[in-house]
Amino acid sequence: MKKRLYYLAFGLVAIVASSCSKLDNYPAPSNIITGETVDAGTGNTVQTEIGGRGTRVKLLETSYSANPTPYYFQSMQDGTFNNTKIFAATYNASVEGPFVPLVQTDSTGKVTSDQSQNITIKGTNTVTHLNFKVEPFLRVDWVGQPVFNADSTVTVQFKITRGTTNPGYQQDITNINLYVSNTKYDGDNNYDPRYSNLVSYSGTDGTSLIGQTITMTTTGGALPQQDVYFRIGARINAGLDEYNYSTPVSVKYP
Amino acid sequence: MKRYIYIVLTILTVFGSACRKVNVAPQNIIQDPDIFSSAPGIQAYMARLYSELPIEDFRYSPARGLNFFWIISPTPATTGEALSRDQTNAMQENFGGWNWDIWGGSYTVIHDCDYFIETLPKYAGSFSKDQVNAWLGEAYFVRGMTYFALVKRFGGVPIVNKTLDYTVGSSTDALKIPRSSEKAVWDQVASDFDFAIANLPAVNADYGDGSRANKYVAAAFKSRAMLYAGTIAKYNTITLFDGSQNQLCGIPASAAAGYFQAAVDAAKMLDGVYSLYLKGWSATDKTAQYQNFVNLFSDASSPESIFVREYNYPNSVHGYDAYNVPRQLIGPNGYSSEVNPTLNFVEMFDGVPKNANGTIQNLDANGHYLLFNNTMDLFANAEPRLRASVILPGDVFKGESIEIRRGIYTGSAAGGISPLLPAGSKSQYPTANLVQSANAGQTAFTLPDGSSMNPAGASGIFTGDQTCAISGFSVRKWLDPNLATSQVLENNETQTWIEMRYAEVLLNRAEAEYELGTSNSANITDAYNIINQIRSRAGAIPLASAGVMTIDTIRKERRKELAFENKTYWDLRRWRIFDKEQNGTIYRVLMPFYSSQAGKYFFDARTDERNDVYTYDPRWYYEQIPGGAISKSPNLIQNPGY
Numbered sequence: 076m077k078k079r080l081y082y083l084a085f086g087l088v089a090i091v092a093s094s095c096s097k098l099d100n101y102p103a104p105s106n107i108i109t110g111e112t113v114d115a116g117t118g119n120t121v122q123t124e125i126g127g128r129g130t131r132v133k134l135l136e137t138s139y140s141a142n143p144t145p146y147y148f149q150s151m152q153d154g155t156f157n158n159t160k161i162f163a164a165t166y167n168a169s170v171e172g173p174f175v176p177l178v179q180t181d182s183t184g185k186v187t188s189d190q191s192q193n194i195t196i197k198g199t200n201t202v203t204h205l206n207f208k209v210e211p212f213l214r215v216d217w218v219g220q221p222v223f224n225a226d227s228t229v230t231v232q233f234k235i236t237r238g239t240t241n242p243g244y245q246q247d248i249t250n251i252n253l254y255v256s257n258t259k260y261d262g263d264n265n266y267d268p269r270y271s272n273l274v275s276y277s278g279t280d281g282t283s284l285i286g287q288t289i290t291m292t293t294t295g296g297a298l299p300q301q302d303v304y305f306r307i308g309a310r311i312n313a314g315l316d317e318y319n320y321s322t323p324v325s326v327k328y329p
Numbered sequence: 330m331k332r333y334i335y336i337v338l339t340i341l342t343v344f345g346s347a348c349r350k351v352n353v354a355p356q357n358i359i360q361d362p363d364i365f366s367s368a369p370g371i372q373a374y375m376a377r378l379y380s381e382l383p384i385e386d387f388r389y390s391p392a393r394g395l396n397f398f399w400i401i402s403p404t405p406a407t408t409g410e411a412l413s414r415d416q417t418n419a420m421q422e423n424f425g426g427w428n429w430d431i432w433g434g435s436y437t438v439i440h441d442c443d444y445f446i447e448t449l450p451k452y453a454g455s456f457s458k459d460q461v462n463a464w465l466g467e468a469y470f471v472r473g474m475t476y477f478a479l480v481k482r483f484g485g486v487p488i489v490n491k492t493l494d495y496t497v498g499s500s501t502d503a504l505k506i507p508r509s510s511e512k513a514v515w516d517q518v519a520s521d522f523d524f525a526i527a528n529l530p531a532v533n534a535d536y537g538d539g540s541r542a543n544k545y546v547a548a549a550f551k552s553r554a555m556l557y558a559g560t561i562a563k564y565n566t567i568t569l570f571d572g573s574q575n576q577l578c579g580i581p582a583s584a585a586a587g588y589f590q591a592a593v594d595a596a597k598m599l600d601g602v603y604s605l606y607l608k609g610w611s612a613t614d615k616t617a618q619y620q621n622f623v624n625l626f627s628d629a630s631s632p633e634s635i636f637v638r639e640y641n642y643p644n645s646v647h648g649y650d651a652y653n654v655p656r657q658l659i660g661p662n663g664y665s666s667e668v669n670p671t672l673n674f675v676e677m678f679d680g681v682p683k684n685a686n687g688t689i690q691n692l693d694a695n696g697h698y699l700l701f702n703n704t705m706d707l708f709a710n711a712e713p714r715l716r717a718s719v720i721l722p723g724d725v726f727k728g729e730s731i732e733i734r735r736g737i738y739t740g741s742a743a744g745g746i747s748p749l750l751p752a753g754s755k756s757q758y759p760t761a762n763l764v765q766s767a768n769a770g771q772t773a774f775t776l777p778d779g780s781s782m783n784p785a786g787a788s789g790i791f792t793g794d795q796t797c798a799i800s801g802f803s804v805r806k807w808l809d810p811n812l813a814t815s816q817v818l819e820n821n822e823t824q825t826w827i828e829m830r831y832a833e834v835l836l837n838r839a840e841a842e843y844e845l846g847t848s849n850s851a852n853i854t855d856a857y858n859i860i861n862q863i864r865s866r867a868g869a870i871p872l873a874s875a876g877v878m879t880i881d882t883i884r885k886e887r888r889k890e891l892a893f894e895n896k897t898y899w900d901l902r903r904w905r906i907f908d909k910e911q912n913g914t915i916y917r918v919l920m921p922f923y924s925s926q927a928g929k930y931f932f933d934a935r936t937d938e939r940n941d942v943y944t945y946d947p948r949w950y951y952e953q954i955p956g957g958a959i960s961k962s963p964n965l966i967q968n969p970g971y
């Protein structure tokens with residue numbers, strides 16, 4: 076009886092092990108796309124949000140089909156991107172985010188301007204560098220460093236300017252927000268209501284602040300004694316209403 | 330030899346006879362003639378179409394979809410109407426978690442309608458012409474409703490108005506139908522409803538109780554759909570085109586007026602056929618107005634109910650009361666208080682004392698809390714419709730005073746009580762001078778006069794668990810005051826869902842008229858008259874003049890009237906203000922406290938103690954087309970941002 080069980084077990088192992096022998100007959104993708112989304116006006120990368128509401132790279136594998144299903148991957152929050160698992164193929168590449176779209180259409184859907192890039196990736200382990208020059212809706216720049224107040228709140232100063240003169244993207248500013256976080260991954264997706272209030276503007280109220288030095292202070296009393304990062308987000312009512320951001324900055328707790 | 334011949338003969342007989350019937354329909358599968366040649370067969374077909382009709386009823390929630398029994402992340406807790414312990418943020422519909430596939434399921438319903446429309450005429454001889462037309466009208470109605478359910482979620486979708494045949498082994502290219510423009514789908518909805526209006530009788534001959542369509546039902550839904558399309562054309566800013574310049578998302582603004590006019594025309598068809606429920610109403614009696622509004626949702630003979638979904642135990646049931654009764658009336662399943670109206674919602678109503686900025690007035694001129702003998706004193710003049718929609722702290726339901734109290738404040742009351750927290754603070758309440766309760770098992774507190782009182786009310790608010798009125802309010806609408814607590818169970822209720830009532834048709838018309846109108850035009854006057862009809866039935870103060878109306882007046886009236894009916898979710902979407910209202914938003918709550926020193930109650934208005942932040946992503950105005958649908962038909966273009 077015991078012997079029979081051993082035979083059975085041995086048989087099972089043989090069957091299970093043999094089923095492992097079929098390897099995927101297609102080599103894993105190994106080509107690399109790196110690059111950045113750059114503000115055409117300043118040369119800085121365009122700050123964005125991590126996750127689904129920030130800049131993403133769009134690849135259309137045109138060598139597979141004239142009308143392929145798009146493949147997207149997300150940019151990092153500093154505006155750079157990197158993907159190490161790209162198949163060799165011909166692609167049409169572009170980026171989507173809080174800036175004037177690279178592929179613009181008029182109100183009837185006719186393409187009026189197309190700054191997407193066609194790239195051909197061959198072989199294995201090849202590195203392709205992509206540089207997209209875009210016009211962000213808004214630029215958010217710090218004015219000086221954040222200041223620790225006596226009551227352990229922090230006051231920041233910054234300036235907002237338009238990043239484009241395109242007449243289709245001159246909508247009013249709807250939000251200017253200060254975000255406070257204990258990591259540099261600071262933005263609307265992980266807004267912490269304890270330390271700042273979001274500010275919405277109606278009509279031209281927000282737009283009239285363009286070019287001025289704006290001052291904001293954290294709320295909710297003393298900040299906790301830990302690393303703290305500040306970031307400003309602002310947006311206009313265009314496209315998917317994504318935010319343009321300042322760089323994240325940190326201040327030492329005194 | 331002779332025997333041999335016999336054998337051959339036998340074989341021939343056996344095989345020969347077996348050859349006779351070759352084309353026999355399988356006896357174990359129901360065939361078209363079984364269904365389409367008799368009225369009961371048609372009845373069975375209709376039962377399926379109506380059961381799959383995609384409407385957001387008692388068994389809908391964005392988290393779990395249509396026709397699902399478990400409603401613990403209820404729709405009002407995604408719109409700001411209410412807070413729920415199981416819903417802590419803004420959300421889009423969670424198609425991945427739905428039991429019923431919105432894409433595949435809707436196209437199955439559309440296929441079933443198409444099949445019916447193609448097949449019934451072949452059997453027209455069995456019925457009268459009117460019968461055939463009426464049933465065809467119903468199939469068009471169901472198809473229009475299903476396209477409506479798709480287009481309001483996805484924008485333009487494939488239009489499939491015939492059954493598709495697939496032969497095994499043939500190419501599937503012809504089946505991969507691309508998306509039509511959003512406008513084309515709205516026009517499809519309109520034309521299906523138009524066919525239904527033209528062919529359906531005034532009263533459905535099979536079921537005249539509003540559970541199946543008649544021509545006015547189709548007209549009512551047409552007014553809803555056309556208003557939806559008009560507002561998309563006017564307010565939407567997200568656009569998507571395919572390679573042939575079809576606008577898959579968004580409608581040209583120039584089409585708005587046409588849709589608004591179609592909404593008005595459809596709504597006017599119901600004039601004189603249905604009316605607002607006023608059976609127990611009295612112009613001078615607020616209690617009667619309250620009771621009238623309560624009864625509107627349970628009176629089977631209400632002239633206001635246009636289209637309803639009926640339930641039947643045990644085949645088709647729901648559990649609305651089980652999930653939503655106040656904590657102190659909890660049923661045997663252990664659920665309660667899933668829908669707790671926010672202070673933001675309550676502040677929309679008249680008759681609540683308010684500050685100049687529209688927030689509730691809970692402080693006196695010196696900044697101290699106003700004190701009350703009873704919690705209901707604050708709401709003594711509340712609009713009757715508010716009481717019929719929301720259980721206010723201390724109001725009576727099922728013969729019990731619903732006790733809602735956050736805690737007992739033991740600090741000094743001499744010279745007035747100052748706010749427990751600075752205005753706008755999102756901090757927890759300081760625990761000094763505050764007696765509170767973690768859950769429903771409470772330890773009574775001895776008051777200065779020697780009597781004892783539980784720290785929290787019987788329906789909350791508890792600090793440890795949230796099975797209570799976390800906002801300071803509990804929902805009233807739809808609750809059945811006659812349902813015994815032992816029967817407050819999941820999968821046990823059969824109360825009728827009113828999907829379309831005349832008040833909505835009037836509000837559709839008022840909104841469309843206002844959108845069409847210029848100042849002092851006939852459109853504006855019509856809108857004004859309607860809003861005042863709604864307001865006077867509700868027991869609210871009528872508007873003084875048409876001139877004080879704005880679009881927000883009309884929208885607010887709609888939100889108050891149709892609250893907790895799963896309509897506001899779609900209104901906030903089509904007005905494209907969801908992302909403005911839910912923009913890092915923490916909803917407001919009203920916490921009643923008892924001051925042991927003063928022997929009176931006071932109220933603290935603050936933001937949700939849980940600090941749950943609602944942020945609506947503008948991408949969600951167009952839902953993500955399920956990945957599986959795109960894999961099957963790569964011609965489908967995904968909506969923007971996904």
